Amino acid sequence: MDPDKKTIVVLGSGWASTSFLKDIDTKYYNLIVISPRNYFLFTPLLPSSTVGTVDLKSIIEPIRFTSRHKTRDIKVYEAECTRIDPENKTVMIKDVPSNKVKESERSVSYDYLVLGVGARNSTFGVQGVDRYGCFLKEAKDARKIHNRLMACVENAALPGQSPEEIKRLLHMVIVGGGATGIEYAAELHDFLIDDLRTWYPELADKVKISLVEALPSVLPQFSQKLIKYTEGNFRKQDITIHTKTMVKEVREKELVVKAPDDSIETIPYGLLVWATGNTTTPLVNDLIQKFPETQTHKKGLVVDDWMRLKGCEDIYAFGDATATRYAPTGQVASQQGKYLARYFKQLYIRQALEEQLKKGLGEKEKEKVEKKFERVKEIKPFHYSHHGSLW
Ligand SMILES: Cc1cc2nc3c(=O)[nH]c(=O)nc-3n(C[C@H](O)[C@H](O)[C@H](O)COP(=O)(O)OP(=O)(O)OC[C@H]3O[C@@H](n4cnc5c(N)ncnc54)[C@H](O)[C@@H]3O)c2cc1C
Numbered sequence: 001m002d003p004d005k006k007t008i009v010v011l012g013s014g015w016a017s018t019s020f021l022k023d024i025d026t027k028y029y030n031l032i033v034i035s036p037r038n039y040f041l042f043t044p045l046l047p048s049s050t051v052g053t054v055d056l057k058s059i060i061e062p063i064r065f066t067s068r069h070k071t072r073d074i075k076v077y078e079a080e081c082t083r084i085d086p087e088n089k090t091v092m093i094k095d096v097p098s099n100k101v102k103e104s105e106r107s108v109s110y111d112y113l114v115l116g117v118g119a120r121n122s123t124f125g126v127q128g129v130d131r132y133g134c135f136l137k138e139a140k141d142a143r144k145i146h147n148r149l150m151a152c153v154e155n156a157a158l159p160g161q162s163p164e165e166i167k168r169l170l171h172m173v174i175v176g177g178g179a180t181g182i183e184y185a186a187e188l189h190d191f192l193i194d195d196l197r198t199w200y201p202e203l204a205d206k207v208k209i210s211l212v213e214a215l216p217s218v219l220p221q222f223s224q225k226l227i228k229y230t231e232g233n234f235r236k237q238d239i240t241i242h243t244k245t246m247v248k249e250v251r252e253k254e255l256v257v258k259a260p261d262d263s264i265e266t267i268p269y270g271l272l273v274w275a276t277g278n279t280t281t282p283l284v285n286d287l288i289q290k291f292p293e294t295q296t297h298k299k300g301l302v303v304d305d306w307m308r309l310k311g312c313e314d315i316y317a318f319g320d321a322t323a324t325r326y327a328p329t330g331q332v333a334s335q336q337g338k339y340l341a342r343y344f345k346q347l348y349i350r351q352a353l354e355e356q357l358k359k360g361l362g363e364k365e366k367e368k369v370e371k372k373f374e375r376v377k378e379i380k381p382f383h384y385s386h387h388g389s390l391w
Pocket of ligand 1: 015016017034044080116119137283319
């Protein structure tokens, strides 16, 4: 750490923060990365890792690998940020449970804070989701789904199981008809119906996949053409879509739902994957409350086109933690990360030239510096360029 340089603290090691880290020039700043996971996770291949098509290890990259390739040292702390103190420019961090020796909180100071903490799964307050359902966001979720999936199939293969129990165990339910839910239903189909047929021929025809969605159609944010294509494909693959169906409660072995005709029904299941979208993390909620006049969005942090947090000029935020006009995708987050790295380089150069101009320079030198300053004075806002959908 160079005491003459400003320190940027980066929260998170996801799409936004990792792309920022890869591009930031450490010549200009000290860098500290704080994240409860010390690796980047390539989320588009997470569904495939639940069924073993790809190995989890092949879709993660250690943050220390990224930091090792920088020209100057970056500090990496595997910890969770629990609080931000914008007045004193510090963050409080806590060890992750697996590393915890004893309860300990530490404070880390910053000149600039870059926040890329993403979002967490939304349960809409439905009881039992956390306890009995599986999310699909982190590596540990993929491991849990894989274990449950295989337990369901192996239990169904045990001798003496009743036909009802086999039916329940082999009923895989996905809640949420967004991109993640749809992708996962298709992935499960390929694995259970196609791949498993060789290993469990007696069970393959008994597997059933259902998708539950509260809205009138799946993929509401996509085009009608894609919706029709998906529905047609699912029909062919015998994946049942229950639209206008609201989950009211999740029990250990069954879901309680309100059907389109308002009747209450129960759906027995073996595996339940909950993919109903995102909500803000506790850290983001806490920060929103600190700026009641400028942070007025419930879906995330409000930032300007330079990713500066509205209401606090030393804090920047990007990715799923923010509420912007862009979709919450890795594609957006990684472009924002790249942009912010360029932004900070220009900011440094601009500030350095400003300092020079404050000093008494000779006429010729002053003219030269002023010209350079003109070139970097205006920092262009972020512009998203869509390169197609990975979904
Ligand atoms: C299954 C799945 C498939 C997807 N497929 C695609 C796809 O094909 N294409 C696409 O563009 N997008 C896809 N996405 C969406 C994409 O993953 C997200 O939009 C993207 O991860 C958002 O990036 P982020 O950096 O904002 O957050 P994340 O990538 O979620 O990273 C957040 C980081 O913050 C850390 N963190 C959390 N809390 C704290 C804290 N308190 N202190 C410090 N660190 C913290 C987390 O550990 C993590 O490292 C998919 C998502 C999922 C779940």
